[in-house]
Each structure stands twice: as C-alpha cells, then as structure tokens.
Amino acid sequence: MKEKPATVFVVDDDEAVRTSLRLLLKSVGLPVETFESATTFLEQYDGNRAGCLVLDIRMPGMSGLDLQLALNERHSILPIVFITGHGDVPMAVEAMQAGAVDFIQKPFRDQDLIDRINRGLTKDGEMREALRARDDIRVRISELTPREREVLDLVTAGKANKVIAGDLNVSQRTVEIHRARVMEKMNANSLAHLVRMVIEAQRED
C-alpha cells in the first residue's frame, strides 16, 4: 500500500487565516489540508497519516486544547504546532505540557512557521520510523519458538549460558544453539543490540 506524503493539517475557525495558511504552505511545496473546526478534523483524520497539525488554540466549541487531549487519548503521534494570540501564554504552556511540538504567536514570519512545521514533520517521520522498527522487532520476537523465547528472556536478563542450562535443565550446548538461532532470527549484531531491541519492544506507546 502506497502511503500518502506527509501532510500539514490546518485547523482554524477563521476562514481568512485558514485560507492564507493553505496558500502559504502550498507556496513552499507542502501538501496542505484545512479544517474549519476541531470536530471536523477529528471526524476525518486517519491516525496513520503522516504529517503535522497546525492548530488554532482558541476556537468556539471544541478548542485547540480540547482537540489535543482527544488526539492524545487516541494515542495519536501527530505533532502539533499551536497558533496562539496575544495573551494566550498560559494556554500555550498547557499545550506544551500536553506534548505539543511548539507554538507560534499570530501574526508570524512565514519562515518561523515553516521551521516549526518542518521540525514537526521530522519528528513525525522519526516517530513513525521508530514505531515501524518496534513493530518489526515485535514481529520477530513473535516468530521465535517458545524455547527460543525462554532463552531470549534469560539472555537479556544477563544470565550466563551455564546458568541458563541449569535453569532450563538442558545441556550448555543446547543453550548455545538456541542462542545462536535467536541472534540470527532477531537479526542482532551483538548481545547489547539484542537487549536494546527487547527493551524497545516492551516500551508502551
């Protein structure tokens, strides 16, 4: 399946601001989609789509902050750049604490916004890459036999082969063979690499 390119999602209730942002971002070659309210965005956004959310912090009905919380509840990783007005600093602080990438005060220099968006896009890319890698490790772990799984757990717990053989009540040689199969299946260069992969796989979202 062909993934859509990373997109800048703009949510602003003010049509002029919304349209002008669309034009600005288009002029720097960024794919843009605009939404007139937080609710519309929530209804239409597919969480798998890469990109960056440019979000007006103040909106009637569901505000920017409300949308951020809703997305967090959905475990969205979409980076958010908040657009704030004068005197919205307390809200901006709240937004940053809730995980926003950045905020920018209206009116702003185009480059400042674009830099922040790019930072968001980069972060999104990295996040999505990291997630993909973790998924990969989990798939590999799931492909191990139960015995190999036991050996993996004990090896990453830092136990020596001899101790593992004792624990599993098998010969030391058998342990060495399983261990080699695990290293191979997990595509690990070293014990340290293997340990990192297991930790990564155990991480929650």
Added chain:
Amino acid sequence: MTDPAASTAEPLASLAELELKAVLDAAVDAVVVIDAAGTIETFNRAAERLFGYSASELLGQNVALLMPEPHQSRHDAYLGHHLQTGQRKVIGRGREMTARRSDGTLFPIFLSVGRVTGPGKPRFVGLMSDISERRRVENAMRRERDRAQAYLDLAEVILLAVDREAKVTLINRKGSEIMGWEERDLLGRDWLETCVPEAQREAARHLHHLVVGDIAAPGQYSEHEVITRSGEHKLVAWRHSPLRDELGTVIGSLSSGEDITERRLAEESLRKSEQLLTDAQAIAGLGNFEIGLDHEHTYWSREMFHIIGMPSLQAPLPLAEFLDRHVHVADRERLETAWRRMVREDGEMDLGYRLVRADGHLRHVHSLARIAKDPQGRRQVTGTIHDVTESQQAQEEIRQAQERMTQFSRLSTMGEMAAGLAHEINQPLTAITNYSQALKRMLASSAEQDPEDIELALSQISAQALRAGEVIRRLRSFVKNREARTEPIAPSRLVSELLALVEPDARLNDIRLKVEMDDPLPDLTCDPVQIQQVLINLVRNAIDATNEANALDREVLLEVRRHDGDVVISVADHGPGISAEVAAHLGDPFYTTKSSGTGLGIAISRSILRAHGGKLGHRPTPGGGATVFFTLPVLSGREQ
C-alpha cells in the same frame, strides 16, 4: 270787610265792650267766643274772613259747625267732659287743627283756647290763625330736607356737620353706620371728644379751628382716625368746608369722610407684595417685562434693569434698541425669529440666549414670554428673563463630568475587551502576512504558479486589511470623545455594530452569542453609541457571569422584542444569577462584584437609559442565570 250792620247790632254796648269789639275787629287772628254749651257768642272780623261766614250767620250756632268730622259731632262731648272733670286737653296749650270753611273746604289752623272764668257758667275764647301758608312752607322745607337727607344718605361717604363748638349737627346714614352710632344719639355731642382718638384729637381740633376760622383752604384735606362706638379705629380721609348762614357767617363745618381703612390695608399689602416680588426677583435673578403691541407701553421690573446692568431709574429701552445693545449678536436672529413667531401665532416664547450687560459682561438668560391682553384689551407681550448663568455653568459642569465618566467607563470597558479586540485585529493581520509571504515565495519560485492563487492572495490582502480597519473604525467610533446625539437607527444595525465589538470577546471566552429579534421592529431614536455602551456592559457582564459559574450552557442570548410602546432589549446568561444582596446595590456607583471592575457599568447604563426615557431591570433566566433588560420608548411615526 266788616259788616257795619253787625257793629250797630248792639246799641247798648258799654265803652269797654266797644273797646273790646274794636280790639276784636282789629285782631289779625280769628276770635270766637262760645258758652259752656258750645254756642257762638262772638265771631270777629278776622273769623268772618277766615271761615267765610258772617257773624250774624253764626251767632247762636254751635261752634262744631266750624269743624270737620269727627270733631264736629264729638265737640259737645269734649266740652261736656271738660266741664264735668275739669280736664284740659286744649286749653292753655294751643294746637294745630283742621277747620272747615263755609264752603266746606278744610284748612289748617292754630288754635289756642282760653277759659273765661267768672260768675255763672264758664265761657271759652278761641283764637285761630290760618297756618296754611306756614304748613306749605314747612312741608316744602321738610320735603327739601328729606330730599337732602336722602342724598346725604345715598352718599357712600360720611357727611358730617358740626357747629363752631364741634358739636354734631348732622351726620348721614353712612356716617352713623361707620361710627356705629344712631344719628340721634350723636347729634349735639362733641365730635372731637366723642369720635376722634385722643392721640389725634389736638390735630383734628386745630384743623377744625382753621375751618371755622375760615382760614383753611376750601375742601381742606386731612386724614385722621375715628373711633367707633365699639372702640374700633378707622382711618378716614376727610374734606372739610366751612358752613355758613345766610349772612355768610361761618357757623360750623361740613366734612365728607371716606373710610380708607380697607384701602390703606390693601395699599399696604399691595406695597408689601410689590416689595416681596421685587425682593424675590432679585433673589431669583428673575426680571419681568411688558411690551405693548397695539400701543406704546414698555415696562421693566427693577430686576430686569439689574440683570441688564442698567440703573433702574432709567426708562426701559425700546425692543429694537434692547436687541441691538444687549443681545449677543450670534443670538439676535434666533430671538427675533422666536419673537416674531410668538407675535404672529399669538403664542409663546421659550428661549435661552446670551445677554450683553451694560458693562460688557456676558450672561446666560432664559426668557419666557407670551401674548396677553392688558385690562383695556390691548395685546401686549408679557414675559420674564431669568439669569441662568450660574446654573448653566453648574449644569454644564455636571454634563461634562457625566460625559467624562461615560467616556471613562467606555475606555475601561474597552480595556476589558482589549484581548478580544486585539484578537479580532490580529486575525486579518495574520492572514495578510500569510498571503503576502506566500506571494513572495510564489514570485521567487521558478515553478509555474496557479494564477487563481495569486488572485486570491491579492484580493484577500485588501479584504483583510479592510476587515482590520473596520474593527478599528468601530472601536474608534465607540471610544471617541464625542457629544451625545440622537438619531433614528434600525435595531438590526444597532445590533450588528454591537456584535462587531462584543463577538471577539465572546469567542475569546468560548461563549456563543445568540441573537433573536422580532421582525419587523420600529426604528429606535437614540444615541447608538450610548445604547451600544449599555449593551456592551450587559453582554460583558453576561460573559463574566458565565465564566464565574463555569456554566456548561455557554450561551448568551440577546433578544430584541416589541412590547407595547417600547422596544425591549434583553441579555440572558446562565451564570450564577443576581443575588438579593447584589440586586440591592445594583447600579450604585463603584459597587462591583468583579475583581477588576470599575463598578460604573450599570450606574452609567442607568443614567444613559434615563436620558433616553428607558429603564433597566433584571429577572432570573429560566433554568438559572440572570436576564438583564432595558426598554427604549418608540417615538410615534417612526414605525417602519
């Protein structure tokens, strides 16, 4: 006309008898002698002339023949009665009686009777004279006197005659009425002692001496009090003239007197009330004037002169000269126009203008005038001039203070709304920045550009600049220092301009402003900015209340409804509502429940509404919260 035969009828008469007869015949009075039975014994010449009988006809006849009835038939009885009892009714006294001539005519006589006492039966001598002439004169005199008395009595003045000793000889009915004396009781009394109070008696006596001494002026005037029988003092204005007899000798004085007690009291009270009026005018700075329209007449009260700064002894100025000299040149035409209209329409004038005093100082006066008729029915302008300089200044100061307060309140309201308004201006500015930067990038790019994008950016840049400008214009027109002015405005326009100012604030507070209006609505006659100021106060209060209660229903409802002759505008929120305690202080200046409020909003709203003839009220919103409303009267003829 003595009958010679009669004199020779008694040839045996003695000398004494002859003498007696001569006396009798020479007597002017009629002499008749009768005996005790009433039979005539003697009838002299004068009696013959008087009664038209000859002596020979009557001698031996009963004297009753000479009397009319009823005396004729009763005379014998009178005589008998006298002889029997000795009582005398006529004898020795004389009395007026009526007698009867031979031809039957009656005439008045004066009768005196004497009794001849001697041997034998008594005889009686009657002496009679014709008093017809005297009667006639007496009657004429009486009539004359009665007529004079009637005139005197008719006179509405005291008429008093006194003799040289000041004893009353005559007083008319009016005089006795005033004095409380019966005329007859007063006659003969010393007027000065009886009727003049002691304090003025000497002066009155002195005057009396002058009059009877014939050295006073004819019709000499004096005023002195009299004291009535009941002790009341009355002030009388007198005219005195000497009273003379036929020879021209002064025998007393005749005075006419008019009771001027009431008049003097009225004059006194008139003088007092005139003084009071003058004083009141001076205290109030209120002068009055009259100007004849059909006739030459100009009157200015003393205060009128005072206001103008002219000495009050001067004559009032003619209107044209007054206008020219004392009315500020810029107000002259206005005054003339109002004056002419009043005169033309028989109407009134109510005008303020600036008056230039004689010393050049400027005073503000308020003049009221109208057309009136003088007692002769001629048209005249009667009016007042009130110096209102001081009160005008005080009023102006109050007005300015109120205006400053209103302005201050507007500014502080704007301060509270600054964030919302800044946001409202920031939006178009952000859009403009974005569009222009996008354009710059499109132009710098080598790639083919969509002409529609360029078109959009350019048109939007100007549209958004105008949008920002509009917000600023509304803001400016709202906070600008300005004179209050009234104009007709459609409620829809009033509300849409209001929304431009309050909606950003509502949005900023995440509050939905809902508007509901009756359709159609009449135009309002008001100062739109002031009414918007009231509405902004109410909407902001509603927003604050919603925030305070952290209400779930974040809607503020603005309603414009027609109700009877008014338009009612209400703002309803779902906040905590207005407690009784707060309601009691609502509208007190500087009373506020907000941490950053001035406490002026409602107070100023009230005064604005009062000036518009409207009023402010509040009630709970159904389901919780407060609804604050106000009424504005709809002027007739403004219906759309």
